[in-house]
Amino acid sequence: MLKINENYLKLQASYLFSDIARRVADFQEKNPDREVIKLGIGDVTRALPRACVQAFHRAVDEMADDATFRGYGPEQGYEFLRQAIAEHDFQARGADISADEIFVSDGAKCDTGNIQELFSIDARVAIPDPVYPVYLDTNVMAGRTGPFVDGRYQGIVYLDSTRENNYVPALPDEPVDLIYLCFPNNPTGSTISREQLRTWVDFARDQKAVILFDAAYEAFIRDDSLPHSIFEIEGAREVAIEFRSFSKNAGFTGTRCAYTVVPRECAAWDSAGNRQPLHPLWNRRHCTKFNGVSYPVQRAAEAVYSEEGQAQVRELTDAYLRNAAHIAGAMRDLGYELVGGDNSPYIWIWGDRDSWEFFDLLLDRAGVVCTPGAGFGRCGQGYIRLSAFNSYDNVARAMERIREALA
């Protein structure tokens, strides 16, 4: 008799964004004439950069001719893309990362979800609260937690991100092995300074822990003092893996391309006490369970690094940051306390009431979809997240409606 993986039964009923989608669908069914503006899920709305579109078309044409057709590519990604990433995203910023440390994939969601497979089930895992649900749920599925009690999975070390610590968690006061960090943060939009990140790297080195650093939103950083990559911090190569994505800089949420950086020096240990580099383990996983990203998509991603591509990505992210500034300004004018929205597309707003209640209020009265903070963890209760991913026009109308509804 085949038994299931019972860890799945510990998962809370549904995935946050599916929940929201269901509530919005219900609302639209009941209110067919009301237009809903979505500032909920962090999904981009503007067209792909022209440079990417042109490269995409050219590559599709290559696939249309036997002479230039490409079948299976390297699972880790084509050299042309890995090289462009290493040069532009790392070496140009003084971070010593080489092309063969880059693993191209179809999404940071997949990578941040799959990376935990490399580690022991007994690993003590530290996860921020509030948090992007994937880090937590994938560890639950793997069996690294106990049951869900009082809003938290037993066995996880939660890293509280609150107004008291300005949404950058303090180092845990107990031993941990695997640490998830995300900056600019999803959902709070908070950022981490070079000095703060250094304390985490030092802590990880001291604990023989590994930091899983999600930098999917780095393209929104405008403050030059902030690190774009954890590999700008000395000593990080031994203790950090970084996740990046083309979703939020170049609008690839529906096109699908991302990458993970596993430095050669980064390691964990086996039970005999031997140091085990993680690069060959991730490589083995990647080659066994993944078959590379679509070739035309990799060419489109490569175009992000062309001169035009860089200018177009800057234009895209600037536009979303303009939205973010407008949202933050409007909510501040209404008297709300908030963080984010300057080096991030997210604005994290203290609503001073139950998150889902605030969600329903904005949906019912303003026809605006936010993300209830409580969906990201216990520390998110009382907050909502607004996202800048929409047209300026929609954002302006949404904020006008919210002003009318809440004033």
Added chain:
Amino acid sequence: MLKINENYLKLQASYLFSDIARRVADFQEKNPDREVIKLGIGDVTRALPRACVQAFHRAVDEMADDATFRGYGPEQGYEFLRQAIAEHDFQARGADISADEIFVSDGAKCDTGNIQELFSIDARVAIPDPVYPVYLDTNVMAGRTGPFVDGRYQGIVYLDSTRENNYVPALPDEPVDLIYLCFPNNPTGSTISREQLRTWVDFARDQKAVILFDAAYEAFIRDDSLPHSIFEIEGAREVAIEFRSFSKNAGFTGTRCAYTVVPRECAAWDSAGNRQPLHPLWNRRHCTKFNGVSYPVQRAAEAVYSEEGQAQVRELTDAYLRNAAHIAGAMRDLGYELVGGDNSPYIWIWGDRDSWEFFDLLLDRAGVVCTPGAGFGRCGQGYIRLSAFNSYDNVARAMERIREALA
């Protein structure tokens, strides 16, 4: 101190196809003027069907305009594609599968590798020998096996596919919970009859087991008596999951699209003895660790089901089958015993000597790359696999060279 998942240390040194690639690279370095013809890895060589290319371009254009741009799609795939799959690949053949039972993904490798996550670590797993290495390796990584001893992982129930059973394994004589089957088979090219497949479905129902049926090569079936899908067999909906791919029918190995069918009735059990349907579990995994297939790729895949697309796919697979018939004929003329090559692009040849020795001999003397059967398992020792995925011209030259080398 962070510990690794030590199951990875049980894996044999490297992935079969990486091994082959390395040997071929070595050979080419030592023999820079010799042209190598690859009939090894099962990778297509002919351009995408025109219908797919046109749909691909149109969808890229949609991504170039704010008004038609698409961000995150449904993780399970767009309705237009799921519907086309259900109608053409199943309902048209009398298999009762609906669109919401189809999960679109970026590869059958990923799906066949990831599906085991849904099941208990204690599941008794039956895996054919010889076999596509992914089924085995992903169960090793998950911890469902003991160490590798005498060419086999302890704890796995191997299903021997030999000349004695015409490369269709007999039912195991011990209890098993999870059964991998692949027909038309990779690597042997053998097929399974409706009656044989029925005995497996009945066995699974009797054992409360689940069959993971890999039908990635179904487009090569020309014998009308053979089943294309396990869901053509009565009772399979309760005990089977099927994997399909656009890689081998429409040449998507570098474009990336596949799908998995999880019928609503298919279930396993929890330790309290409750029936647990697998559809919601796979849905949860898919939504948590995957973010959908690239939208333009899904449009290209949809075009496979257009009238032109169907004709072009037929033309593509016919061409590869012509190659397969040529390979099989040539090897038979040389006196070799073989299977496959009629309803399959693979030809499985008894070499009567060590597989890697035969591999080296064909590479050195004929400049032809095959796949050594031993790389697929102990029962593959003494065999090689030749693949029909190349141009007819290359196949004809390869067989001529092999004739000269072996005659």
